[in-house]
Every structure is written in C-alpha cells, then in structure tokens.
Amino acid sequence: MLVESWQISEFAEKVGKHFTTTDSWFKKLEERRIHYINRVESGEKIYNQDDLKIGLFIKEYRDKKYTIDSIFDLLQHQEEINLRPFPEDFDSKDTKITDEAQINKLKTEIIASMKEVVATQIEEERKNRVNDLILQRKIVSVLEGEASKEWSKLPESERMMKVGLFRKGENTEKRNEFIKKYVDERYEERIKDTIIDIKRIEG
Structure with a gap:
C-alpha cells in the first residue's frame, strides 16, 4: 500500500x-x-x-x-x-544547504506563478477595457442614429436656415447640438440598461 x-x-x-x-x-x-x-x-x-x-x-x-x-x-x-x-x-548541519535550496526553489516557483497570475489579470483587464470602449462606441452610435431620426421629425422651420437670398439649407450647427444633447441625456441610463441585459444573458 x-x-x-x-x-x-x-x-x-x-x-x-x-x-x-x-x-x-x-x-x-x-x-x-x-x-x-x-x-x-x-x-x-x-x-x-x-x-x-x-x-x-x-x-x-x-x-x-x-x-x-x-x-x-x-x-x-x-x-x-x-x-x-x-x-x-x-547531521542537522548537513541538511541546511538542502533546506535552503528547497525553499529557494519553492520561492522561485511561487514568484513565477504570481507573475503568471498578474500577467493573466493584466491581459483580462486590457480585454475588458477594449470591450468597454467597443460597447460605449456602439451605444453612442445607436443614440446618434435615434437622435438623427428625431431631428428629421422636427418642423422644417426648426431644422432649416436661410443660405443666401433664395435658398434654405440644414442648420448643421443646430443639428449637431441637438444630437449631442440627445446622446448626453440618455447615455448613462442606456449604459446601465445594456449592462443589466448583458448580465441577465450571461447569468
């Protein structure tokens, strides 16, 4: 046995x-x-x-x-x-060298394991940051699309401006401000809702 x-x-x-x-x-x-x-x-x-x-x-x-x-x-x-x-x-004295070598070997193994764990954590954090940036960019893109649709629904008098004496063109400055405000007002809540949905799917 x-x-x-x-x-x-x-x-x-x-x-x-x-x-x-x-x-x-x-x-x-x-x-x-x-x-x-x-x-x-x-x-x-x-x-x-x-x-x-x-x-x-x-x-x-x-x-x-x-x-x-x-x-x-x-x-x-x-x-x-x-x-x-x-x-x-x-002879206890003869064992000290072996003991020290064993402990040093063990310390080296532990340090190597710790470095591997840290490297894995760093890589995982990097991936998470990249995923977060991708998610944020997607949400902004979706909100900008929604804002553009809402902008197009506004009366022409609010969207257009005189260009010269006889022509009208879109007020791009006003349009950009409208879209920015739309995104800013909804971004935080949309992020929270998206994270909740992701956790629900993963869970």
Missing part, C-alpha cells in the same frame, strides 16, 4: 499555515532531535500522515497561544503521535 506523501508547499496547505512557518517548525524539531523528516534520494524532504498529525498538533496549540517550546514538550508525551527516530548518520 502506497503511503501518501507531500512536498513542503502541499504539506503546508494541509496543515493550514504558510510554508515558511511550517518548515520552521519541522526544522526546529530536527535541530532538537525530536522528530526526523523523511527524505528522497536527492535530499528533498517529504511529509506523510505522521508528519501531518504533528503539524496539526503544533498549529492547534499555537492558535491557543502556547509557546513553541511548551508545544514541543507536550508533543513528546502524546501516545497517538509517532515521532520518527533519526538515522545514525544524521
């Missing part, structure tokens, strides 16, 4: 503490010769259910404001917890 095991990042998640805190607890356990952490051939530490019981025990009592020293004392008197003995050739 295979024994489930985890690297420090996965293990820390199961304990419910940051990986640096969890790693610090177990380093101290080894430094004080209380509990040994299994390693693979490369020297990287791996944690199993026995270690998880210890991690959860430490977390429980740290949450109760016990000092780490008092928790370690309690830990050594718990019959249901298996404290792993140390190999004869174990």
Whole structure:
C-alpha cells in the first residue's frame, strides 16, 4: 500500500499555515532531535500522515497561544503521535544547504506563478477595457442614429436656415447640438440598461 506523501508547499496547505512557518517548525524539531523528516534520494524532504498529525498538533496549540517550546514538550508525551527516530548518520548541519535550496526553489516557483497570475489579470483587464470602449462606441452610435431620426421629425422651420437670398439649407450647427444633447441625456441610463441585459444573458 502506497503511503501518501507531500512536498513542503502541499504539506503546508494541509496543515493550514504558510510554508515558511511550517518548515520552521519541522526544522526546529530536527535541530532538537525530536522528530526526523523523511527524505528522497536527492535530499528533498517529504511529509506523510505522521508528519501531518504533528503539524496539526503544533498549529492547534499555537492558535491557543502556547509557546513553541511548551508545544514541543507536550508533543513528546502524546501516545497517538509517532515521532520518527533519526538515522545514525544524521547531521542537522548537513541538511541546511538542502533546506535552503528547497525553499529557494519553492520561492522561485511561487514568484513565477504570481507573475503568471498578474500577467493573466493584466491581459483580462486590457480585454475588458477594449470591450468597454467597443460597447460605449456602439451605444453612442445607436443614440446618434435615434437622435438623427428625431431631428428629421422636427418642423422644417426648426431644422432649416436661410443660405443666401433664395435658398434654405440644414442648420448643421443646430443639428449637431441637438444630437449631442440627445446622446448626453440618455447615455448613462442606456449604459446601465445594456449592462443589466448583458448580465441577465450571461447569468
């Protein structure tokens, strides 16, 4: 039967503490010769259910404001917890380089993951901004079309102006002002209504 095991990042998640805190607890356990952490051939530490019981025990009592020293004392008197003995050739000093390399590797992976998340968020925000601009432009275009129709319904006396002695032409300045006012008065409400419709469709 295979024994489930985890690297420090996965293990820390199961304990419910940051990986640096969890790693610090177990380093101290080894430094004080209380509990040994299994390693693979490369020297990287791996944690199993026995270690998880210890991690959860430490977390429980740290949450109760016990000092780490008092928790370690309690830990050594718990019959249901298996404290792993140390190999004869174990030297805690020799593990520090491996531990630091493991932590540095983990930090590098976390930083890379964070950069990837940030890059994804930036791209998503950029797409959202572009979509917002497209939506705004469409709404303005629709409102301008409506305004043009309303303008055409006005009496000729309001739309036309004398051009020279015998001709009349459209008062473009007045027309532009009419359309601008029409759009300005309805734009905000039309945006809100459109967003509500989009959410209703997506939901």
